[in-house]
Amino acid sequence: MSINIYDDMNKLESTLRKTDEYLAVKSAMEDVKSDEEARVLFESFRExxxxxxxxxxxxEEIAGEELEHAQxxxxxxxxxxxxxxxxxAEMKLSELIEEVNRVVLKPVQDLYESFN
Amino acid sequence: MSINIYDDMNKLESTLRKTDEYLAVKSAMEDVKSDEEARVLFESFRExxxxxxxxxxxxEEIAGEELEHAQxxxxxxxxxxxxxxxxxAEMKLSELIEEVNRVVLKPVQDLYESFN
Ligand SMILES: [Ca+2]
Ligand SMILES: [Ca+2]
Known part of the structure; x- marks a missing residue:
């Protein structure tokens, strides 16, 4: 009998969507999108x-003028x-995702440490 | 009230250690370690x-002789x-880990897609 890891993965995925960290990014994105000034500024920043x-x-070389405009x-x-x-909010969510990755990769790390 | 994602992370971590994919790597590593010939060969391969x-x-340059010895x-x-x-077995476990990462990153991907 094989254990079903997909249930646990999907549970974690669904919980992630309900965390304060996730909801904060979602709400902050909506605030930016619905504010014309913020939206336009953010879009040019990102581009x-x-x-x-x-x-x-x-x-490629980046001209001094271009760098100045970017800054x-x-x-x-x-x-x-x-x-x-x-x-x-995005930074805090990134930290949570990194934490998830750390925990999920721990078993694999343990395997390789035990091999040495 | 904040949802507790750590329970789900730890549950997934613990389930991962019980999957066929994980147990297959663990058992195959033990077989290599307990076979002198396989162990020595694998250690030099890895080094x-x-x-x-x-x-x-x-x-740094890699000498033709060195590359030949490596091959x-x-x-x-x-x-x-x-x-x-x-x-x-390691390749199959890697695929499972990639699948976990894909599922866990899906909520974040959805956020960024919804922003556009
Ligand atoms: Ca404004
Ligand atoms: Ca042998």
Whole structure:
């Protein structure tokens, strides 16, 4: 007889959606989306970040002017309370996800430690 | 009231240790460890792999002779039935862990998709 791990996985998935951390991100995202100023600012912040990342990965040069514009947009985004609330909530949710990964990977880690 | 996700995480962790996939790796590792020939062969295989990886990451050159020796050891290891059983069991366990990660990350993925 094989144990059913899928039930436990689905239970954890469903509980995750009900945590304070998850609900805080969801609510903060809705606040950003429904505020025209915050939404537009966040969208340009995100687009600029993605462009910079792609250029870095492709090894392309980033002009000083472009970097300055990116920093200014990042600063404006961080000064917006709704965006800031969302980014902070995302960080807390990331920590929870990392904790889940740590716990779930512990059995595998134990196996490899016992092999040595 | 905050939902307790730690109970679900710990339940999943404990169930993972009882899956066929986990027990198969554990048992295959014990078979390799208790067979002198398989153990010595696997240990040199692993040491050679780690050395090659470190050299690659450091950008060091790998001599043709060294690569040949590594390939020969890898071939010998894969021809050993106990090592092969262990490596195959490890791959199946990896797939299960990836499945866990996929399910657990689904709620977060849904959040970001809903933002767009
Ligand atoms: Ca506003
Ligand atoms: Ca043997």
């Amino acid at each position: 600029i970040q993605m462009n910079l990342q792609q250029k870095q990965m492709a090894g 200014k947009t990042a600063q404006l985004a961080q000064e917006n309370p709704k965006i800031m609330t969302m980014l902070t | 050679i792999q780690m050395n090659l990886q470190q050299k690659q990451m450091a950008g 020969k050891t890898a071939q010998l290891a894969q021809e050993n039935p106990k090592i092969m059983t262990m490596l195959t």
